Amino acid sequence: MSDHDPLTRAEHSMVPGGAVGEVLRLDEPLSFWGGLDPATGRIIDRHHPQVGESVTGRVIAMPFGRGSSSASSALCEAVRAGTGPAAILMGEFDEIVALGAIAADEVYGVLVPVLVLPEGGFDRLPTGQRVRIGIDGTVYSN
């Protein structure tokens, strides 16, 4: 168990699992398809406020996903290329994102947990903070 108090706890673990990483809190939703370069793990959507940031190995927090059915493939491709995030924390259910993580686990054996946080959960996760996610969906500072 951690020595630290929990920061927040997932309301629902869409894809349950543990992870450790530095938080990247996205100010706007990101479409993995067209918005993320799987070769580099960097955000390439020119309209996104965090364009140029890398998601690789980080715990990314975003309120919700966007549009395209192809987002599952784009996330899975990033995981295959070794540029994927350590975990994804969302403000609402997004099964297209979750499916990309499930497929990556099934095909490559790399698990990227996808959790839905309760209201206010994001405010406790500033960019740059290192966190550990327990298997039960609890997020601790690390």
Place this chain on the structure above:
Amino acid sequence: MTFRLGARDEARLAGEEGPGQQFAMRLVSRAAEAMGAKALLDVVGAHVDACLYLGPATLDFAERLAGAGAQVTVPTTLNVSSLDLIHPELYRGDPDDGRAARRLMECYEEMGCRPTWTCTPYQAGERPAFGENVAWAESNAIVFANSVLGARTHRYGDFIDICCAVTGRAPAAGLHLDEARRATVLVHLDGVSDELVNRDVLYPVLGGLLGRMVGKEVPVLEGLPSGLSEDRLKALGAAAASTGAVGLFHVVGSTPEAPTLEAALQGRRPDSVLSVTPADLRSARDRLSTVAAGALDVVSLGTPHYSVEEFARLVELLDSRRVHDGVVLYAATSREVLNEVSLRGWEAILLTAGVRIVTDTCTYVTPIIDVAARTAMTDSAKWAYYAPGNLGLEVVFGSTEDCVESAVAGQIVRDERIWSDE
């Protein structure tokens, strides 16, 4: 978990129907748990988007499933791929990527899917009935199936689509359920002119605005003429599913779950009420363009794939004129619609006019457009939304009339009058 599988689902999960069913069922059951579903339900058909080559992961997944002997158990159509097999010379991409894309297409054919290669299966003969559960991917197809046909599909993405097709099962959650189909946001049109509501160009613009306004809520629109055409509803939905995550919308008097406002709201009050003004529409229309005037290299029509009626309009607007030498005009469609267009004698007319017809794919998902092209025009809000990022082009949105006039003139021509306040 409170999640329960049926006896046959359990048997499949245990491998009793072979490794293909086992793999697909594991993915469907994990998806169901992710979605918080309590059970699975039967689907009568599927539409698969995972056949578009987006890198080695898409092929690894398909080869794993096809290699395990998976076969679809319900009629399954395929979305656009990365290649136009009818006009292969259009592909300008890397040959290795082209071979991988072709192999991906073969994997899905081996699993028993129909090689339809279209994002508009609903205009190529695949029309699930009102109330039927299906598992469709591709955001424009999802929103059309739910909103216009009254069939029921959740917003499925790549991988789960084919696994539902193989198992014939889907999570009993989301838009399959009555409760999730209730309109939560009432959207009024406020002071929008009759002239504008009777123009095709309103509908993609309104859809783009709607997606940004409502995100993933279910909107109901009031104040539009009743009996809107399928192509107008198609354009509206495709745009709303691009700028937002809309999987179902209602239009009072036009869509089957909204014979009245009360029906769409399922007898309850809306959670919120929003209005759309002429100024909102003008600014939504402006947001779809990165340039407004000047030289033009490409015109792209047919996102989603053009219908027979949309081709009829294109032939009429061209009126025997030729596309300017400095412009390439692409019109994308399904094989089914192209066949119909050809039987009516329009294919020859379009080719003579200089139109390049694209099938099986779309100009913003694969390298078809010359990389030297700088500015493109489209009548599609969806294409306008994705093309600047995907292709690095400047984009100008216009009506189909504007697109044809511009293609003939060789430069951007737009009718600004209907967007003015008067």
